Amino acid sequence: xxxxxxxxxxxxxxxxxxxxxxxxxxxxxxxxxxxxxxxxxxxxxxxxxxxxxxxxxxxxxxxxxxxxxxxxxxxxxxxxxxxxxxxxxxxxxxxxxxxxxxxxxxxxxxxxxxxxxxxxxxxxxxxxxxxxxxxxxxxxxxxxxxxxxxxxxxxxxxxxxxxxxxxxxxxxxxxxxxxxxxxxxxxxxxxxxxxxxxxxxxxxxxxxxxxxxxxxxxxxxxxxxxxxxxxxxxxxxxxxxxxxxxxxxxxxxx
Amino acid sequence: xxxxxxxxxxxxxxxxxxxxxxxxxxxxxxxxxxxxxxxxxxxxxxxxxxxxxxxxxxxxxxxxxxxxxxxxxxxxxxxxxxxxxxxxxxxxxxxxxxxxxxxxxxxxxxxxxxxxxxxxxxxxxxxxxxxxxxxxxxxxxxxxxxxxxxxxxxxxxxxxxxxxxxxxxxxxxxxxxxxxxxxxxxxxxxxxxxxxxxxxxxxxxxxxxxxxxxxxxxxxxxxxxxxxxxxxxxxxxxxxxxxxxxxxxxxxxxxxxxxxxxxxxxxxxxxxxxxxxxxxxxxxxxxxxxxxxxxxxxxxxxxxxxxxxxxxxxxxxxxxxxxxxxxxxxxxxxxx
Ligand SMILES: Nc1ncnc2c1ncn2[C@@H]1O[C@H](COP(=O)(O)OP(=O)(O)OP(=O)(O)O)[C@@H](O)[C@H]1O
Ligand SMILES: [Mg+2]
Numbered sequence: 001x002x003x004x005x006x007x008x009x010x011x012x013x014x015x016x017x018x019x020x021x022x023x024x025x026x027x028x029x030x031x032x033x034x035x036x037x038x039x040x041x042x043x044x045x046x047x048x049x050x051x052x053x054x055x056x057x058x059x060x061x062x063x064x065x066x067x068x069x070x071x072x073x074x075x076x077x078x079x080x081x082x083x084x085x086x087x088x089x090x091x092x093x094x095x096x097x098x099x100x101x102x103x104x105x106x107x108x109x110x111x112x113x114x115x116x117x118x119x120x121x122x123x124x125x126x127x128x129x130x131x132x133x134x135x136x137x138x139x140x141x142x143x144x145x146x147x148x149x150x151x152x153x154x155x156x157x158x159x160x161x162x163x164x165x166x167x168x169x170x171x172x173x174x175x176x177x178x179x180x181x182x183x184x185x186x187x188x189x190x191x192x193x194x195x196x197x198x199x200x201x202x203x204x205x206x207x208x209x210x211x212x213x214x215x216x217x218x219x220x221x222x223x224x225x226x227x228x229x230x231x232x233x234x235x236x237x238x239x240x241x242x243x244x245x246x247x248x249x250x251x252x253x254x
Numbered sequence: 255x256x257x258x259x260x261x262x263x264x265x266x267x268x269x270x271x272x273x274x275x276x277x278x279x280x281x282x283x284x285x286x287x288x289x290x291x292x293x294x295x296x297x298x299x300x301x302x303x304x305x306x307x308x309x310x311x312x313x314x315x316x317x318x319x320x321x322x323x324x325x326x327x328x329x330x331x332x333x334x335x336x337x338x339x340x341x342x343x344x345x346x347x348x349x350x351x352x353x354x355x356x357x358x359x360x361x362x363x364x365x366x367x368x369x370x371x372x373x374x375x376x377x378x379x380x381x382x383x384x385x386x387x388x389x390x391x392x393x394x395x396x397x398x399x400x401x402x403x404x405x406x407x408x409x410x411x412x413x414x415x416x417x418x419x420x421x422x423x424x425x426x427x428x429x430x431x432x433x434x435x436x437x438x439x440x441x442x443x444x445x446x447x448x449x450x451x452x453x454x455x456x457x458x459x460x461x462x463x464x465x466x467x468x469x470x471x472x473x474x475x476x477x478x479x480x481x482x483x484x485x486x487x488x489x490x491x492x493x494x495x496x497x498x499x500x501x502x503x504x505x506x507x508x509x510x511x512x513x514x515x516x517x518x519x520x521x522x523x524x525x526x527x528x529x530x531x532x533x534x535x536x537x538x539x540x541x542x543x544x545x546x547x548x549x550x551x552x553x554x555x556x557x558x559x560x561x562x563x564x565x566x567x568x569x570x571x572x573x574x575x576x577x578x579x580x581x582x583x584x585x586x587x588x589x590x
Contacts, residue, residue: 045483050482050486050487074488080484081481081484085479085481090534098476098477101473101477101490
């Protein structure tokens, strides 16, 4: 289990996350929701160790994550940032094979197993035809799939995705959510930042709701997703109905 | 398509061309433009009939050979240093010259050689290393440092300001030390005229260490191109990567400045050419940028002897003459 204990994070003196206690249930898909600027990306950064933690701990199966070496941590946990940088001229296949970096020795190249994992990731994301294209020549959606493929190739138990559905049309959004469900069936634990609350309720098992750097609620969607919560967190007047297809709560803004 | 075909070509043709350009420059620089009227044949004679009484052979072996070797290695070092800086900062402008690493090294070297205060007590290698560090740290801290949101313009302005400050300090030092001024002035423009075998033996061991360190960072730099957060997620320790890269850059630049003064712009031009000729894999780019730097300094040195023979124009002036238009071209092309 991934647990965040009393976590506080500050950017140059300004506290952004305050005394956060969150636990990510094993083998589930967790959605991280909250208004813009509430600290979702910051939380993911703190978990993945790319941000200095002021106080508190992030534990993975009881072990302090900051005590792990970078390589070992990268074999357990991967993160797709909200706006990753795409270097000029890098091909899709090259990008995806970067996902194997935590498994390489200092001077060694990709092993047969590494190449297989890269190929599998390309197939899973439907990118085999685009594999040799430079990423900067792809559409926003194709690019996003290439980044997902990189994370797939990294093959970690925990996968954190920061707004993976931005830039995708509705079909591709659904496709991505279904891909996440498939990864989850294969035993992965996912944490996803989403802005579409209905998608979050429909595809995720667990919600973490944040506002201004603090935890407001965490539980299964049918337990916590209601109009009071939406009013409190998003200042939004909405009615909640039952989604007749998925049998999950669904909000309709008034 | 164009990208693919040119990439296919470059696998064999470009490296071969690059190496031949370097070899040609190296060989010509061994005998070209000499008061002793050396010829290619003298090189041949050294190989087939070595003669320790032959003045021409001795000139080549004792003066020309070390000079050409040092020119190539310094060029290689500067090319690699520039590429490392650009790779680490993801900023196409980063180079020892623009980030005041050259002028910092030169400044403390000048203070060191005129015997100013405690600087005179330092060994010259240490003085240049500290100077390089000083210049780099000043530019980085004024320019917003390694923060991902630090913008190019601010770094450039910081670079200009610090370069200006350090070179006026250097000039002040020269005015104070009137008598030694000429030789320092010559060295300050980047000159290879004082190079001998002793310089070579000073240069290669440190260069070797720094280059090994540089090559060990190439995979980290490939991932760093994706942004710090992604690189971190892929298992790269960014802090450790920065420390290694900065150390390599400072060593490569300062040892070169100690011997030949600041040879400017090589660290800017070579990486850009390397990137234009090859893909963006640092495992390939590092040696490529090094070889381009070596070829550049080697040819520039040859040129520096040909402009007004027998006088020598400092090689740094030649590289500046090539580098400045190149820099303007980069700006116009919107690369910045
Ligand atoms: N590098 C930074 N330096 C200073 N402040 C920052 C930095 N990054 C984020 N912040 C601030 O921290 C707060 C939380 O930012 P964060 O990016 O975590 O929000 P978010 O919940 O991911 O928002 P969004 O939904 O818009 O992506 C914001 O107020 C933001 O302005
Ligand atoms: Mg965010």
